[in-house]
Amino acid sequence: MDKRPGPQKKKAIAKKACPECGAPMKPGRTTLHFERDGFYADVENVIAMLCGRCGTRSIPGAAALKISETVDRLFKAGKEIDSTGISFHKMAS
């Protein structure tokens, strides 16, 4: 099979300009911090678009929704048990 220089399929991540300063944003990873009812949750290594100039972060809509739903459930579960918090981590491989 020979490789033909056909039209490159690009994923739907369009190049975005920072809504704050207009600099081009780059894909990267970030940590999101949530606080509610005395609990806090950090979601680490979230794929996001990051502005190298002012630090503004943009989480793609579908991922943002999934994260907020997950954190919601975590906060609810945390309230139901008599504890001071829950940590949830993926093991480093």
Ligand SMILES: [Zn+2]
């Ligand atoms: Zn910016």
